[in-house]
Amino acid sequence: MFLPSKILEKKLLRMLAEDIGQGDVTTALVIPPNSTTEVEVIAKESGVIAGMEEAKILLESLGLEVENLVSDGEEVKAKKALMKISGDTRTILSVERTLLNIISRMSGIATITRKLIEKIRKAELKTKVACTRKVAPGLLYLDKKAVLTGGGDTHRLHLDDMILIKDNHIMVVGSVEKAVKTVRKNVSFSKKIEVEVTEVEDVLNAVNAGADIIMLDNFSAEQIEKAVKILKNEHLYGKVLLEASGGITAENILAYASTGVDVVSLSEITASAKALDISLEITKTKASKKTGN
Amino acid sequence: MFLPSKILEKKLLRMLAEDIGQGDVTTALVIPPNSTTEVEVIAKESGVIAGMEEAKILLESLGLEVENLVSDGEEVKAKKALMKISGDTRTILSVERTLLNIISRMSGIATITRKLIEKIRKAELKTKVACTRKVAPGLLYLDKKAVLTGGGDTHRLHLDDMILIKDNHIMVVGSVEKAVKTVRKNVSFSKKIEVEVTEVEDVLNAVNAGADIIMLDNFSAEQIEKAVKILKNEHLYGKVLLEASGGITAENILAYASTGVDVVSLSEITASAKALDISLEITKTKASKKTGN
Amino acid sequence: MFLPSKILEKKLLRMLAEDIGQGDVTTALVIPPNSTTEVEVIAKESGVIAGMEEAKILLESLGLEVENLVSDGEEVKAKKALMKISGDTRTILSVERTLLNIISRMSGIATITRKLIEKIRKAELKTKVACTRKVAPGLLYLDKKAVLTGGGDTHRLHLDDMILIKDNHIMVVGSVEKAVKTVRKNVSFSKKIEVEVTEVEDVLNAVNAGADIIMLDNFSAEQIEKAVKILKNEHLYGKVLLEASGGITAENILAYASTGVDVVSLSEITASAKALDISLEITKTKASKKTGN
């Protein structure tokens, strides 16, 4: 999930442009044109930091100097300085809120993702924790990147990178089996096929029809264990990947992770993430002596 | 905060485009070209609905027929059908996630906003509840619109619509008084001037320098009461608006609202909103008999 | 009204792109690839210069070196050199017309704005001179910025930064009073409310309903004086701002400014501005000795 800076820059500048509107009227009136400032971005609470790369790209595109003091994915304590920025005061104060919104949201997502993974790792399980496409609308890139920074699995990046046959597809087609077979016949060799099943009975059908991954949707942990047992009986366990999804929360994630599935996925890490509290503090400021312009 | 549909449509289609990428490969393989479907959007939990207008604009721009069953701002119980959609099955399934992400996020924000306001109204207080610019990056319009739908105050829509002198502006300039005076001298007659103060002592300075609104930043409820008393003593209470901001949460909001301030503002309703659980269910589907194309 | 350079750059490059089309065919044929040139931008007539900041951002984004010899808002005589530019000859000649169009239009607006203000200041009046939203379509930012540079008031920057209830709003709602009251009930605390009145009788209604600013639309100077007298009688003069608008020209502006209004606004400074005559002259040119590439 590497984007050349220039491509990322465009996405980030669009966010800034919305926030600026016709211009920052306060800064224009309060801050003289040639003032320069040094500031620090500070974590006000502990967490896993994400968005440092994005922040740097945004700030540098505005002509500011940036030194990142932590790397994406690093866990920090409250009061930790994350980044030093220096340059034109007006520019810094105009970008402040957009900058903090990016780091706060992404770090909030990375933090909850990491916490869930650590819970699972402490139980000595290897189950992956994945997000879904339930993100803030338009923030697919930032939200998925933050999950990745937290150690999670991004799942599909959008609708073109894996086949995922969902309940509504199946309802149109008629059955899990028919849907998977139709896809298997025409799909590009480059793509995996995942299918959502809502009944234990459909698990075998899905595997036999040629699915690479089975999403066990809204199953209880017990139902999943039953599905695992069926696959083991048929010597199919381990031949396909199993993903548990739906109804999984921070509270019950361990129960799901213990069932033998390869992946647990949950939407709350992106759709309901709590932003990490981050602020920007001035450490030095001075009016420029430059004249003319 | 009225946007002609065509302008909104563009913002919404950009969200969809990101999610689609080079195309929905699953739907292309599973669903035949001329199938049509009727679906309902269903609230899976109770809350205040927002985003119905945006959803309708997005769907109609794609050639789908839409009937909204509830209006923005309406409070619904779980299982309530919000919207009927009919038209091309492939289009419906490709837009499903973007559609739900919009309604879920906006309804989540409207729901928590309404809840806080009702808490305050039950205590028979008229204090306004406002959001801040701490939104998901790039979602200023959607997030502010959702707050409005929930009954809250949008505060600044971006950096050009009111003067808000913040701590960092003051640090560059030297003092609250100096900052406000500088602004007052040059500001457009069309704009209000708000200034953030962090010390009780600065409240009077701010008012005397010509501020229209005082933001009491990170004050305890007790400090605010002290500030109110000072203003009353000087017969200035009621001449300026008072906004309490910083550290306000669902738990302590009533204490703040009771101090005599006009507005309490808090970022968690936008920056850390829990998405409302919404889903899309097929009610009827059929293959088209149209041939040729 | 401060925009970070990168955001402004995008607006300015779009202007250039329209003018270039598929490429400058003349320059491509006449000027060899590695030629470099030094040029000066010269005022051909006296006036108040605006657009220097925008020009610099545009030129630097193209890789040219720029030295501004005057600042925005400075008054210059004919023949004054405003700016030195050096760099790739092809680039300079391709951007020449877009560059001059920006400075010419903005300086034309700044010049007429300043002239009107000076007329008023000479009469020892403090009345503000504001523009309206009657600008060249799509040039809201440039035109308003030029007014500001000339010393004028920008009035609303677009439709989201102040409430301005116009004649057509009132016609739909029924009365000035009803319109203002409706707004007052629901408006964000961050916004001022202005209302347009066309009858002297409505001035008091507007104030009593809660307007912050009264726009006296198409009033004669005598009618305005009558309105001022009424407000004074009610001890309301000074409690609201008064804006005279409609029918105001360079000729009669002093009569209006003398009535006691706070602001006179007129559209001709933006909608019918005469461009200042500006040209670009080569001071040094040489073919590059660079070979290969």
Add this chain to the structure above:
Amino acid sequence: MFLPSKILEKKLLRMLAEDIGQGDVTTALVIPPNSTTEVEVIAKESGVIAGMEEAKILLESLGLEVENLVSDGEEVKAKKALMKISGDTRTILSVERTLLNIISRMSGIATITRKLIEKIRKAELKTKVACTRKVAPGLLYLDKKAVLTGGGDTHRLHLDDMILIKDNHIMVVGSVEKAVKTVRKNVSFSKKIEVEVTEVEDVLNAVNAGADIIMLDNFSAEQIEKAVKILKNEHLYGKVLLEASGGITAENILAYASTGVDVVSLSEITASAKALDISLEITKTKASKKTGN
């Protein structure tokens, strides 16, 4: 200069979007959602109308019904109704200013263009009146289209559609002759070659080097007559086109047109055009009885 509506629509919607910002806050508060209105666009002064086509495309893209009562290029008296619009009140009031700005500017340009042409035609001259590329920045399409509507010649539409060797090109290359020859050797067969000359002496050089059009830049009418005589002596008059440019105004245009040139071009019709006074008046309004949504 025909643009399919959909392509024009995009340019026009961008103008509207700038003016709307995050939304029309006044209309949102004052006008209820389902109100519909009928309005007329009225000329407040006499002139040649332009921009009707653009206006219609913009309005129809917003879902409004439009009936144009005059055609582009028609001359109207004051008080003439130009257009009827009906539909959603909020949309009409939000687009009002952008709509009027387009028609006002374009009609202003068409009016002055037509006036100059009529002056020349009354003198029974066939000289064409052309604009230059000195337009409001970014408004090349609208300004040129308005000149065309007024009966003028658009000259170059941008930098790719004709060769025009200007003074600065010549200064880099060394001489008119050298510049024209260089171009003639490599130019596409599809393009005409025009060259700017500042000395009578260069006219013959330019023709002999292969120019199709000679721009006589900043010549007095007498100098032009001298140039014409030289060409006639050499039996070259009529073999190339002659354009007089620079210093031409409404006052002296007839003197220039009488010299025997084919074209007179002047920038003031686009760069310093006075907007025609146009307004929008409500003729009928009603709240919708539609409920729900």
Add this chain to the structure above:
Amino acid sequence: MFLPSKILEKKLLRMLAEDIGQGDVTTALVIPPNSTTEVEVIAKESGVIAGMEEAKILLESLGLEVENLVSDGEEVKAKKALMKISGDTRTILSVERTLLNIISRMSGIATITRKLIEKIRKAELKTKVACTRKVAPGLLYLDKKAVLTGGGDTHRLHLDDMILIKDNHIMVVGSVEKAVKTVRKNVSFSKKIEVEVTEVEDVLNAVNAGADIIMLDNFSAEQIEKAVKILKNEHLYGKVLLEASGGITAENILAYASTGVDVVSLSEITASAKALDISLEITKTKASKKTGN
């Protein structure tokens, strides 16, 4: 690879906009405003048609009526009418070239793709024919869609939908084995891993390190057979997919397809496709009797 029309429309209109520039000057001068026309798009040579869906979306977005007479993927003989279009003459003539360029290029690609596949199917082989990312720059969507329409495999749609470790990645990392293992450890469960090998020796290493697909790059048919034999000896044949790539042409494709690989991929079907000859012919035209506007 299904894109909702509105998303596709935007891509297609951008192509049209580039071709139109500031407007179709010929059509504007020759064709009167209210003329309507019926035309047919005709195949001038036989082939497999692609781009009908894209063409329809583009034309309908311009307000034209369209009837497709053949479906994407249909094979036609010369002189076959593909599509009827009716509507505004100016619009039809302005879009003609862009329309034909889309259908010509896409049909050219579909035709050569189909031809290669039929060659292979006639030999009773099931080998898939895939394209690569060697497309006309910026035409990834259209070119891949055309391959699909011809019956080919799209391979990666862009850089985010499968892991493909190429020679240059391996050169940086050091070895096929190390590269595959690094990826396997961190890759999303949703993605397949393909690796390019240039030596027969590396095939086993790649499989053992965990690759899902092996690209045999620039192997001769004999080398591929050797690699297949090695895999069979190790009972690994059939456990991974094999793709032959590099140096494959219409001439030798059968030799490669016969080696036992699953996929043959070649760039010439997209990078060097011959456009199918398609034209647009008027069948009926009439001036509109509509007056005024």
Add this chain to the structure above:
Amino acid sequence: MFLPSKILEKKLLRMLAEDIGQGDVTTALVIPPNSTTEVEVIAKESGVIAGMEEAKILLESLGLEVENLVSDGEEVKAKKALMKISGDTRTILSVERTLLNIISRMSGIATITRKLIEKIRKAELKTKVACTRKVAPGLLYLDKKAVLTGGGDTHRLHLDDMILIKDNHIMVVGSVEKAVKTVRKNVSFSKKIEVEVTEVEDVLNAVNAGADIIMLDNFSAEQIEKAVKILKNEHLYGKVLLEASGGITAENILAYASTGVDVVSLSEITASAKALDISLEITKTKASKKTGN
């Protein structure tokens, strides 16, 4: 056809963005963040190189260092190194395919163009070789620029730069004569008028009606010679330009060029160009020792 780099950059980055999607997942997993690399772009076959300027602009916009080893238009042998690039490894590998696609396509077009021109020059003819607007959709700029680099004539750059009355225009209007006369009456003095004729008989009509250029469409070489003779008889040969178009290929181009026409135009050099084989090879790579960020 000179575009300032910044304008070109935008077009080129859009191509890259399509290819990257949500990010290069392979490079992100395989290549560590601070690795730097030196690479060379190598011609794998001989040809005329084009796209070096575009490539350099794209790469430099991504922060890479570039040294072009050949200039646009230079003819090279196989194995020739065209360009050295150094910088961030991830960025280089992510842009590799887009970069090569640009150079390959443009060089393929330049190579075939040059070959045809040399064929004609060897026969000591001066006939120009022009392309048409039959390009890859959306690639008008790149394809025309490549033709120019190969020594060809770009013909119209889009629909606004010359009048070209085609068969379909004539069918609507009624006759060649009527179409040309209509245009001649209203056309801008800045534009040439070309008209397509399909019958020898129409050639004189076209010239007499005022056309500057006659396109002899789908004429055999013999028919063209007949047309030339007619013009000579009327002493009109040499007064207008003659373009042969339609049915011209690499095989018969000499026959057409020998007929006395000024220009031969053919679509296959752009619409069916074979991409030149170009590759990118790493010459040096190292992990950065930079830590932190």
